[in-house]
Amino acid sequence: MIQSKTARILYSIIASIIIIFFWRNIGFVTTLFDIPSNSILGLSIKALLLSLVTLILTIVVIRPKELFSFLGLSGNILKGFGIALLCVLPLYLVFPFFGNLNTELTFSVFYDRCILTGFKEELVFRAFMFGLLFRYAKTGFFWAVILPALYFGSVHLYQGHDALSALAAFGVTFIGALYFSWIYVEWNFNIWIPIGLHTLMNGAWHVFTMEGTEVAAGGLVSNIVRIISIALAIAITIYYHKKRGGKIFDYPIWEF
Template identity: 35%
Template sequence: MSKNIRFFSIFIIGFSIYYFFDLFYFKDIQSFSKGVFHSKAIAHVIAYTITLLPLIITLKVLFPKKIILDLFSINKSVMKGFLPTFMATFPMVIGYYIHFAIIKTINVESLFINTISSAFFEEIIFRSFLFGTLYRFTRLGFLSSVLLGSLLFAQIHLYQSQNTMELIEIFAITFLGSILFAWVYMEMDFNLWAAIFLHFFMNLYWEIFNVSENVSGNLYGNIYKFVSIILLIGIVIYHKRKNKIPFQITWKNLFIKTREVQS
């Protein structure tokens, strides 16, 4: 019992320090870095990297003998994360090309921030740390572990609109999207690159085609996204069944795990 109290206390304190550090200093660090390097993209990466320090320290306090790449789940195969998500999101490219125009003027730095940088760092924070740490190293099940991260992930996207109905749609879509990213990360052998690339491709196609001003989208935008999600789920299920790999999620471990996680 005392071991669990220590773990959750350090986890909560560490994330709280990160949360307020990010809330109050992210923009200042970004602004300062932009002034030094004259690049919004580089400043974005630097601000994220510095504000991540409390999470890195938290994990090293909890697991002093483990390497940080393993704790963040980025020591797995990049290609195994890339290929299935690239194939699964291909319907978005085809569908968006048919129904939407390509953006004529693309700001490269903004595109980098909204695709590569955001996908990488958000998956590190919300899937690897908030979900992965709880699911991999405690007895909490999938739903118990994914709730906090998904609520916060949905909350940070509410800046995209002031309309009440759109805000509800944005919250629901990003909340469910967070659960999907967590499922993909977990069922693909805790390979965070799978969630990163899925996040990246979905953001990329949404950015380069004139789909919608925010994540709530529209009919065709959401139809092709939904098709890609179904295809990805099918690819993951097929791969696991073909190779006789047991699924992480079962009815027995939705809330509390009954067996150790192999990660």
């Protein structure tokens, strides 16, 4: 196992670059076997391969028996999605009054952009990229979150139709990365909570059509409700720690 902190940080960064490169070029697999890239089968194969590569890159530095625990996959799934559902409930209560059901939504789109996207992005950006820097290399929260947050924001730049809207999409998703990472840490690295939050939020954005839900930046009403949802999650997290006699941010923030 790598002992040097500098070497651990370097591995974390290199492994992050490798997984992003693989993600961006994973389409070659479905092309090679002549499988429609956006079919249920094609989407599932790409998600499975991405997950396998993530596990392989993690197991290089983490003992096999600790692999699922390190990535947060051994956390309580029901608890994770239960907490997430409670936090995003405002979206599902308010959106029907200000928007309409998306009658053009297909299962393949829902499967890809809600279920798979929520799982893949949290596994890669939170459990893997953030996890390697924060849990393995032992950098402070700020330094661990900045790399995945920057990339997480950048992959949503395409949603803007001009410089300002692209910047808005980047800003919202960058803040989202900070939020999901904080939730991940405060709930004892149960990755199913940020996966649940991400999946259910994406679900509301696609199940309903209203101003702003066609992009990550959102509109006025959707962003107000999103802020309420985030505030609710923060309040529940603070209450959780207070009840257990703990406190939030009980870990290094700025140390490198």
